[in-house]
Amino acid sequence: MASFYDDIEPNDAQQLEQLSRLIYELRENRGVILKSSGAADEIELLERIYNGQIPEHPAYEQYLSARILADTRETVRAMLSECLKEAGRT
Amino acid sequence: MSLQIELADYIDRTFSSRLSRPVEHKQDALIVNLENGVTLMVRYAADDAYSLRWSYGDAELGIDTAPLHRELTTFPNHLHDLEGKVRPDPLTRPDDTPADNMSRLIEALLANPTLGL
Numbered sequence: 001m002a003s004f005y006d007d008i009e010p011n012d013a014q015q016l017e018q019l020s021r022l023i024y025e026l027r028e029n030r031g032v033i034l035k036s037s038g039a040a041d042e043i044e045l046l047e048r049i050y051n052g053q054i055p056e057h058p059a060y061e062q063y064l065s066a067r068i069l070a071d072t073r074e075t076v077r078a079m080l081s082e083c084l085k086e087a088g089r090t
Numbered sequence: 091m092s093l094q095i096e097l098a099d100y101i102d103r104t105f106s107s108r109l110s111r112p113v114e115h116k117q118d119a120l121i122v123n124l125e126n127g128v129t130l131m132v133r134y135a136a137d138d139a140y141s142l143r144w145s146y147g148d149a150e151l152g153i154d155t156a157p158l159h160r161e162l163t164t165f166p167n168h169l170h171d172l173e174g175k176v177r178p179d180p181l182t183r184p185d186d187t188p189a190d191n192m193s194r195l196i197e198a199l200l201a202n203p204t205l206g207l
Contacts, residue, residue: 029117049156057170060141060156065118067135068094072117075092 012087019080023073030069033062042066093134093188094120100189105196124196128203132192138166138184142195146203153179153195171207180205 008016037059039045045063048054098113098120105124114121120132130144143152149172157166159176167179181198182191198205 026117033118050158056156056158057152057154060154061133061143064133064135064139064141067139068092068118068133071135072092072094 008087012083016080016083016087019076019083023076023080026069026073026076030066030073033066033069037062042070093136094132097132097134097188097192101192101196104189104193108196108200122196124200126200126203128199130196130199134188137186137188140182140184140188140191142182142192144199144203149204151204151207153182155184169205169207172204177207 034041034045037045037048037054039048042063045059045066049056049059049063095115098115101113101120101122102109108125110123110125110127114123118133120134122130122132124130126146128144128146130142132140132142134140139155141152141154141156143150143154151172152170153167154170155166156168159165159168162168162176162178164178164183167182167184169177169179169181171177181194
């Protein structure tokens with residue numbers, strides 16, 4: 001079976017793999033943070049803090065962490081897209 | 091580039107001689123170690139959404155924008171002092187740039203790690 005990376009230069013393939021792994025890690029780490037607070041997403045977590053359902057700290061830091069991880073994931077996804085273009089795959 | 095990475099670059103450039111080591115990057119936070127022993131944890135998700143918590147020996151303080159303390163003149167940003175008491179934030183403003191807020195905080199912590207509280 002042909003590999004996704006068959007027609008890509010080794011250096012490009014390595015970079016693509018690293019970015020893909022980072023996107024996965026960021027998604028998983030955000031999920032762990034949200035799961036620990038029992039919230040489905042950042043908005044629900046902030047609402048729980050605001051309504052006094054959970055203590056302000058460390059919940060607010062968890063809320064910020066989840067947002068930062070989501071934003072960073074979008075940044076890395078854009079980088080991955082650019083790398084794919086440069087590697088001639090899109 | 092993400093806000094966190096921009097901030098780390100700014101802090102490294104601006105305060106290089108006042109840090110005990112370069113800014114440490116976590117996926118969700120920055121750790122800034124000042125020359126005087128202060129360790130500052132920075133979570134800056136947006137101009138108006140941040141938590142800046144620091145330790146100095148056994149002392150722990152923090153500034154954040156959790157929208158809970160409407161009674162304070164600086165709502166939503168506020169300071170948790172040495173005893174965990176909530177006070178108006180004397181240093182940062184959500185309508186200011188993250189770089190300017192970080193500069194004021196780091197300068198203040200270099201001068202007095204507990205802000206005199």
